[in-house]
Amino acid sequence: MKTSIQWFRWVGIPAFFLVVLTVLPLIFKTGFMINALINVVRWTIFALAFDLVAGHIGAVSLGQPIFYGIGAYLTAYLASELGLGWLGCMLVAAVLMALLAILAGLAFFRIRDVTFAIGTLGALIVTQLVANSAEKITGGALCKTGIPRPEIILPFLAKAIKIIQPIQYYFLLLPFLGFTILLYLALTRSRIGKAFTAVREDEARASAIGIYPLRYKLVAFAISGALIGALGSWQAQYVTVFCPSDMGQDITTALLIMVFVGGAARLSGVVVGAVIFSILPPFLQVMGSQYFQPAYQEILYGIILITVMLYMPDGLDGLAGRLFRRFQHHKKEGG
Amino acid sequence: MVAPYPSIDGAPLLGVHRLTKRFAGVVALNQVDLAIRNCERVSLIGPNGSGKTTLFNCITGFCRPEVGNIQYKGVDITHERPDKTALRGITRTFQNVKIFPSLSVADNLAVSLQQHQEDDLMKRILHMPSIRALDKIAAEKVDHFLGMIGLSRLRNESAAKLVYGQRKLLEFACALIPDPDLILLDEPVAGVNTTMVDQMKRYIMEINEQGKTFLIVEHNMGVVMDISERIIVLDYGVKIAEGTPAEIQQNQRVREAYFGR
Numbered sequence: 001m002k003t004s005i006q007w008f009r010w011v012g013i014p015a016f017f018l019v020v021l022t023v024l025p026l027i028f029k030t031g032f033m034i035n036a037l038i039n040v041v042r043w044t045i046f047a048l049a050f051d052l053v054a055g056h057i058g059a060v061s062l063g064q065p066i067f068y069g070i071g072a073y074l075t076a077y078l079a080s081e082l083g084l085g086w087l088g089c090m091l092v093a094a095v096l097m098a099l100l101a102i103l104a105g106l107a108f109f110r111i112r113d114v115t116f117a118i119g120t121l122g123a124l125i126v127t128q129l130v131a132n133s134a135e136k137i138t139g140g141a142l143c144k145t146g147i148p149r150p151e152i153i154l155p156f157l158a159k160a161i162k163i164i165q166p167i168q169y170y171f172l173l174l175p176f177l178g179f180t181i182l183l184y185l186a187l188t189r190s191r192i193g194k195a196f197t198a199v200r201e202d203e204a205r206a207s208a209i210g211i212y213p214l215r216y217k218l219v220a221f222a223i224s225g226a227l228i229g230a231l232g233s234w235q236a237q238y239v240t241v242f243c244p245s246d247m248g249q250d251i252t253t254a255l256l257i258m259v260f261v262g263g264a265a266r267l268s269g270v271v272v273g274a275v276i277f278s279i280l281p282p283f284l285q286v287m288g289s290q291y292f293q294p295a296y297q298e299i300l301y302g303i304i305l306i307t308v309m310l311y312m313p314d315g316l317d318g319l320a321g322r323l324f325r326r327f328q329h330h331k332k333e334g335g
Numbered sequence: 336m337v338a339p340y341p342s343i344d345g346a347p348l349l350g351v352h353r354l355t356k357r358f359a360g361v362v363a364l365n366q367v368d369l370a371i372r373n374c375e376r377v378s379l380i381g382p383n384g385s386g387k388t389t390l391f392n393c394i395t396g397f398c399r400p401e402v403g404n405i406q407y408k409g410v411d412i413t414h415e416r417p418d419k420t421a422l423r424g425i426t427r428t429f430q431n432v433k434i435f436p437s438l439s440v441a442d443n444l445a446v447s448l449q450q451h452q453e454d455d456l457m458k459r460i461l462h463m464p465s466i467r468a469l470d471k472i473a474a475e476k477v478d479h480f481l482g483m484i485g486l487s488r489l490r491n492e493s494a495a496k497l498v499y500g501q502r503k504l505l506e507f508a509c510a511l512i513p514d515p516d517l518i519l520l521d522e523p524v525a526g527v528n529t530t531m532v533d534q535m536k537r538y539i540m541e542i543n544e545q546g547k548t549f550l551i552v553e554h555n556m557g558v559v560m561d562i563s564e565r566i567i568v569l570d571y572g573v574k575i576a577e578g579t580p581a582e583i584q585q586n587q588r589v590r591e592a593y594f595g596r
Binding site (some may be wrong): 194211 | 395396419421426429434435436442446449450451456459460461466
């Protein structure tokens with residue numbers, strides 16, 4: 001019984017999620033729907049990558065948008081100046097952001113907890129300032145424009161397919177989400193996942209059983225950086241314009257709320273958090289509610305985050321699990 | 336040149352030579368020498384603040400001594416990281432019980448073994464057949480140790496649900512599962528009931544008979560006298576006595592350290 005529930009949780013739910021995401025845009029083809037789905041997929045990838053570090057290692061890095069931004073600027077350069085294809089750009093961004101994460105991790109993992117969070121936030125602010133002032137490379141506050149759109153060359157087609165429509169971009173991004181989920185599961189459901197938990201819960205104890213905490217932190221940080229870097233590369237090719245404000249702290253706030261309200265270090269929790277909080281703001285704005293303008297949204301997010309941290313530290317996923325167990329317990333007693 | 340270890344028959348498994356550790360000017364260990372032979376049960380005693388846990392921390396790589404060296408099986412491990420020391424075959428428990436609360440009881444044991452079995456990240460990610468074979472071996476060992484400490488029925492429960500005594504037993508089993516040669520126990524019977532004290536004593540004696548070496552920090556003198564072949568006494572970071580339980584009981588300096596002049 002337990003195994004089948006676990007199987008459903010770890011394989012069934014992600015597979016169902018991916019199938020729904022594949023079918024939905026084929027049924028509802030409105031621009032609003034496609035944009036909402038792109039938001040869901042993009043934020044789910046971002047949140048899963050963020051959770052590898054914040055949830056599994058317990059190192060709440062507020063600087064993850066750095067990899068997103070540099071991945072995007074890198075793509076702008078590689079695609080426009082060197083003519084590298086879309087997939088090549090994503091791969092190069094992933095590899096370089098993994099290397100950057102390792103270098104940054106060697107410095108930042110010397111500090112921990114709140115100091116680590118503030119340190120990484122500081123790094124994000126500095127990176128944004130640099131992006132603003134390095135006008136020759138990034139276009140500064142006027143943004144980097146003219147990033148080429150992807151072209152797909154298939155052997156049986158004489159002409160390359162230029163990716164222009166949002167739905168085409170969506171189907172480029174969806175396999176990336178599938179890969180991210182697979183990688184997330186492979187990492188967290190393996191011996192590496194147990195080592196991650198050990199490092200998060202007690203570094204001294206982890207060391208005493210032969211685990212080198214820094215190594216596992218760097219592994220999580222590098223993979224997270226690589227995924228976010230590749231996502232930044234996709235984003236740059238999608239919008240064809242990238243500004244320093246696109247790698248702002250609002251991304252970090254959204255990631256915090258998605259991961260911790262959904263349920264940190266749990267695939268289903270992170271996915272639920274990402275889906276809810278990527279759909280909710282545009283949906284409410286479309287509904288015309290004046291209370292969900294960006295300024296109010298930040299305040300609301302802050303209140304939700306504090307409330308969840310205090311009263312529901314394992315998030316919606318933990319709450320659902322407790323309710324399910326209580327229901328089963330009552331059913332057993334009743335039966 | 337490293338001076339010879341204190342006069343003990345046979346090559347020591349662990350040798351600590353002239354070890355000195357200071358914390359902001361306070362000398363926690365002062366020129367401590369000791370040698371532990373294979374299959375011995377040695378207790379380390381002394382009043383609070385005498386440097387026992389600091390010595391444990393230095394041996395297991397959690398503290399870096401300023402002076403002196405530590406040799407394990409003839410290899411200098413003085414400045415090794417704790418994880419490397421553990422992989423050499425020195426495992427330990429902590430004064431304040433340390434387990435991983437969000438892992439299940441069985442996973443606490445499994446994670447304590449896995450790093451000793453292999454260390455290949457790619458094979459782990461791809462869940463290769465060799466990893467599955469090791470998982471099977473690990474599961475058998477986990478079953479064995481759960482049975483030994485009587486926690487089999489709680490194997491899938493979160494370790495956070497265990498009571499203090501059960502946590503102590505789990506931490507103890509976690510130190511044993513990688514099949515180490517030297518086990519350092521920091522107050523293994525502190526705060527547990529008399530039944531569990533007897534249980535723990537029995538485990539130590541039985542496992543020692545299987546060829547494992549124990550170095551134990553303990554304040555319960557009854558337990559120390561019962562299980563130790565040899566006792567080393569520290570006071571203010573200095574080794575003040577060493578001998579059999581009977582010799583230590585008669586030692587005037589030890590009495591003064593505990594009860595004053």
